[in-house]
Amino acid sequence: MASLKDLRNRIASVKATQKITKAMQMVAAAKLKRAQEAAEAARPYSERMGAVLANIAGAVSGSDAPPLMAGTGKDETHLLVVCTAERGLCGGFNSQIAKLAREHIRSLLANGKTVKVLCVGKKGYDVLRRDYGQHIIDRVDLREVKKIGFDNAHGIARQVIGLFEKGEFDVCTLFYSEFQSVMSQVPTAQQIIPAAVPASDEAAQASDAAYEYEPEAAAILADLIPRNIAVQIFRALLENAAGEMGAKMTAMDSATRNAGEMIDKLSITYNRQRQAQITKELIEIISGAEAL
Amino acid sequence: MATAFKFDLVSPERLLVSQDVASVVIPGTEGEMTVMADHAPTMTSIKPGVITVNAATGGAERYVVFGGFADILPEGCTVLAESAVHVDEINREDLARRIQEAREDVADAQDHETRTKAEEFLAQLTTLEGAILPA
Numbered sequence: 001m002a003s004l005k006d007l008r009n010r011i012a013s014v015k016a017t018q019k020i021t022k023a024m025q026m027v028a029a030a031k032l033k034r035a036q037e038a039a040e041a042a043r044p045y046s047e048r049m050g051a052v053l054a055n056i057a058g059a060v061s062g063s064d065a066p067p068l069m070a071g072t073g074k075d076e077t078h079l080l081v082v083c084t085a086e087r088g089l090c091g092g093f094n095s096q097i098a099k100l101a102r103e104h105i106r107s108l109l110a111n112g113k114t115v116k117v118l119c120v121g122k123k124g125y126d127v128l129r130r131d132y133g134q135h136i137i138d139r140v141d142l143r144e145v146k147k148i149g150f151d152n153a154h155g156i157a158r159q160v161i162g163l164f165e166k167g168e169f170d171v172c173t174l175f176y177s178e179f180q181s182v183m184s185q186v187p188t189a190q191q192i193i194p195a196a197v198p199a200s201d202e203a204a205q206a207s208d209a210a211y212e213y214e215p216e217a218a219a220i221l222a223d224l225i226p227r228n229i230a231v232q233i234f235r236a237l238l239e240n241a242a243g244e245m246g247a248k249m250t251a252m253d254s255a256t257r258n259a260g261e262m263i264d265k266l267s268i269t270y271n272r273q274r275q276a277q278i279t280k281e282l283i284e285i286i287s288g289a290e291a292l
Numbered sequence: 293m294a295t296a297f298k299f300d301l302v303s304p305e306r307l308l309v310s311q312d313v314a315s316v317v318i319p320g321t322e323g324e325m326t327v328m329a330d331h332a333p334t335m336t337s338i339k340p341g342v343i344t345v346n347a348a349t350g351g352a353e354r355y356v357v358f359g360g361f362a363d364i365l366p367e368g369c370t371v372l373a374e375s376a377v378h379v380d381e382i383n384r385e386d387l388a389r390r391i392q393e394a395r396e397d398v399a400d401a402q403d404h405e406t407r408t409k410a411e412e413f414l415a416q417l418t419t420l421e422g423a424i425l426p427a
Contacts, residue, residue, distance in 0.1 A: 041306040048302060048370055052363050056335065150304040150375065214322045214336040223337055224361065227374070234304055 004277070007270040011263060018259035024089065025252035032182065032245035038148070039179065039238040046231050053195075053228055055211065056221050066218075068161070068225045071194030072170045077114040079169035080104060081160065081192075083176040083236050084124030085244040086143045091251035093177060093185060093244055094123040100187040101175045105132055116169055120156060120237070137163075148241055153234030160233075161226050164193055176236035177243040183250060185243035192232050195225055296348035297329040298368035301355060303376040308355065309345060316369060317344040318362050327362075327369050334364040339416045342379065342423065343371065354379040356420070358390065359413075391417050 002010070057069070082101045084094045101117075101124070108115050117132060119125035119139040128136060140156055142148070160172060172193035177185040213220055299316050301309040315328045319341025343355045360373035394414040401407035 038305070042304055044300075044307045045302045045304045045372060048300070048363070048372055052335070052361060052370075052372065055363070153304075212332055212334045214320055214334060217335075220335060220337055220361065231304060 004270065004273055007266060007273065011266045011270065014259050014262050014266065018256055018263065021252045021255040021259060025249055025256060028090075028245045028249040028252060032242065032249055034147075035238070035242040035245050036179075039235075039242045042235060042238055046235050049224075049228055049231050053224060056213075056217055056224065066222045066225060068164065068193055068229070069195045069221070072167070074170045075113070077116065077169040077171075078108050079116045079118060079160070079163065079172045079193075081118045081120060081156070081172065081174045081233070082124045082128065083174070083233075083240050084119070084121035084127075085240065086122050086141075087244075088123060089251065090244050090248035093247035094121075095127065096185070096187045097175055097177050098124050098127040100189060101128065102131065104173070104175070104189060105135065118156075118160070121240075142237075148234075148237045150230070150234055153237055154230045156233050157226065157230035160193070161229065169193075174232060174236055176240050179239045179242040179246065182246040185247055190232065190236070192229050195228065295329040299345060300368070300370045301343065301345070301357075301373060301376060302370070303373045305375075308373075308376055308378075309353070311345075312348040313345055314348050315346045316371075317342075317346075318369075318371065319343065319357070320362070327364055330366045331364050331369070333366065334362075336362050336364070338362055338371070338373070340413070340420045341416070342420070343376075356382050387417075387421055391421065 080101055082097065084097050088094065105115050105117070105128075115132070115135045117128060117136045119128060119136060121140075121142060125136065125139045138159070140159075142152060145152055163169060164172065171191065174190045174192050176188060176190075178188045179185055211217075296312040296314055299309060299311060299313040300307065315326055317324060317326050318336070319338050320336040321339045322336065324341075325336070338357060338360050340358045341356075343357055345353045345355065347353065355376050356379055357371070357373040357376045360371060360376075363370045363372070391414065394410065394417050397410040398407060398414055401410050
């Protein structure tokens with residue numbers, strides 16, 4: 001049985017932990033708000049980009065389409081860009097993304113494809129390194145980045161496109177967590193190269209207007225698609241940032257509650273033991289007095 | 293007074309302008325153009341430069357953009373800028389950094405085509421610097 005002093009120390013340490021988790025929860029809540037705002041602010045751009053892309057894709061015929069859109073015509077080497085958080089303590093957030101990526105890798109390997117992995121964020125790297133270390137070609141560290149800017153996404157996109165142009169892979173899939181609400185983030189796999197062709201009805205609707213292109217459509221498209229990849233990655237990073245904070249907030253909230261429960265239980269044990277000790281001391285005094 | 297039309301300026305990070313305007317001057321890669329209401333549908337890429345927005349209510353605002361696209365329709369115009377800032381908020385260091393990067397790109401260029409592109413971009417940037425920053 002733990003002594004009273006031990007119990008007191010336990011209670012004090014759990015209380016300290018609770019304070020920390022509570023503070024982390026509040027920090028996460030504040031950051032979540034900002035991350036959510038950033039994700040929302042970025043939405044008009046990606047929406048318009050989608051519309052413009054749909055427009056222009058309808059104008060450029062299949063054979064003229066740049067390889068980034070049409071693909072290499074092969075399906076041999078897959079590049080997986082796995083975006084995770086830089087920090088832990090956010091529940092199952094990172095492991096969910098890693099799990100989805102791992103399943104994907106396993107099925108690709110089973111089908112005899114070559115797999116390459118580009119890790120964005122430390123946590124995904126830590127998890128995937130264990131099982132698929134030899135497939136990881138590079139990792140991008142965003143730990144120093146306080147606020148994710150378009151430049152970060154652009155850098156990653158440039159790296160991916162560079163690899164594609166060197167013929168290092170045929171298909172590129174982006175893994176990230178879609179932010180649905182504070183409570184739920186859904187790990188998602190999205191193919192970015194070859195670019196998913198925009199829905200045909202959307203394209204048909206948009207191409208009602210006879211556009212003039214300056215310079216010609218193919219040149220704009222060749223410029224637009226790499227940018228679209230950067231936008232997709234940027235969106236993934238922002239969704240991830242918001243999701244991470246949401247997951248962290250939920251995780252820290254339940255941690256705070258658990259600590260509270262633990263403190264209650266420990267205090268009951270503590271009080272009981274104190275009572276027992278007092279009773280014991282009283283009995284000793286009384287029986288001592290009776291013996292006289 | 294010219295008819296007003298809808299103008300949006302968006303960068304990946306945020307929506308900068310969304311308002312009714314009388315005309316907009318866009319630095320297209322093939323030359324500057326002034327867009328007014330009922331313009332023919334046009335899609336153009338833009339070079340680093342200054343967008344002048346003449347609001348429908350009068351008054352003009354200037355924004356510095358670094359490349360992107362303009363999607364022009366008779367009823368409106370959308371500029372998707374790679375990055376855009378109000379002309380008052382542009383900072384010298386940022387511009388200097390971009391120019392430095394562009395110089396490095398020129399130096400790093402492997403083949404003739406990329407070099408020409410990089411040089412062109414650098415020239416556009418330096419012109420821009422001269423235009424907005426009084427020496």
